[in-house]
Amino acid sequence: MASYPGQEMNTKDSxxxxxxxxxxFFFxxxxFTGDPDVLLDELGFGRAHHRVLHFVHRxxxxxxxxLLDILKITKQSLARVLKQLVDDDFICQEPGALDRRQRLLYTTEKGAELCARxxxxxxxxxxxAISLMPDCSDEIIRQFLYLMIDENERSEVAHLITKQTD
Amino acid sequence: MASYPGQEMNTKDSxxxxxxxxxxFFFxxxxFTGDPDVLLDELGFGRAHHRVLHFVHRxxxxxxxxLLDILKITKQSLARVLKQLVDDDFICQEPGALDRRQRLLYTTEKGAELCARxxxxxxxxxxxAISLMPDCSDEIIRQFLYLMIDENERSEVAHLITKQTD
DNA sequence: AATATAAGTCAACATAGCTGACGTATTTTT
DNA sequence: AAAAATACGTCAGCTATGTTGACTTATATT
Structure with missing residues (x-):
């Protein structure tokens, strides 16, 4: 979009x-994130645990x-919450079949159940919310949230969300 | 909605x-919140400062x-960031005209300018995002986000967002 | 055999939330 | 006028979750 004189309809310059x-969006x-807090709190977990559990389950x-790439945190940050989730038997680790340096992550039954709840x-x-809205809304909302994501990350997210878990 | 046998179309029970x-929503x-971070960082501020500055400006x-009621944090948490914003001349305080116990909060010119940026x-x-979407989208999105808010807080938020600042 | 990679770990630190206790000025109630 | 309530600030210490930097171990790759 080029800028040229007389372009503005407003009295303000932006x-x-x-x-x-x-x-x-803030509220x-x-x-939205507040709902799970009660449940998580009972187990001594926080939102960091929720995110890890969620993306491992998915x-x-x-x-x-x-996983670090999705969460965009450091491995030291992840290590702390991941250790708790493994210790408490919500997540388990298996060495990769092809590359045994890898510790592939899976939810346990217990972990999957919490994730579901x-x-x-x-x-x-x-x-x-959607039940109170017009029919087309679902797709509009998805489109909006998708377009709010950084352009260079959209394809990665698109790939993530189209996976089937259940 | 009543529950009755044979109601489910799904094989799953939910x-x-x-x-x-x-x-x-997560991404x-x-x-969305990541955009301001760069600017805030240069001033030694974080998201907590952003929220305070924003709602004072508004x-x-x-x-x-x-303000505590809007942010849903403790006064001790607020005090820390508020002090910095006042010390750095982004926010100023004035005793209430009617009740002099109050310290009414205002953005300074500097604060308003940062807020605008x-x-x-x-x-x-x-x-x-919206420019790439169908015409009705703006209202749909607002409605969705509004309905995602706790029912008992909606009227308060409705009141907040309808204020004019600029 | 040398190097690179996947992952874990130790230490120290920052931010932003929390609880509890207490102080001070001012207003409201008795 | 005295007592109580309110608005706000402050001190101290704790927790959750992020950070950087340095180092180790096991395994793959070159």
């Missing part, structure tokens, strides 16, 4: 900030380095 | 988890206790 969406995400046999809470909130 | 939206929010003259970044991401 578009108005979208405070409505900025704030709605919506807060409450990507069975994932390599540690690939957590995602059920979040799904309930999502479904309740 | 609706499928919406992993797509759960994950899209979208991560990148609610000029807000009382400390009302930060919200511009986030608005750009939002507008870029």
């Amino acid at each position: 578009a108005s900030p979208r405070f409505d969406l900025i704030e709605l 919506a995400y807060r409450d 990507n069975p046999g994932i390599r540690v380095s690939d 957590l995602s059920k809470l979040q799904t309930q909130r999502i479904n309740k | 609706a499928s988890p919406r992993f797509d939206l759960i994950e899209l 979208a929010y991560r990148d 609610n000029p003259g807000i009382r400390v206790s009302d 930060l919200s511009k970044l986030q608005t750009q991401r939002i507008n870029k």
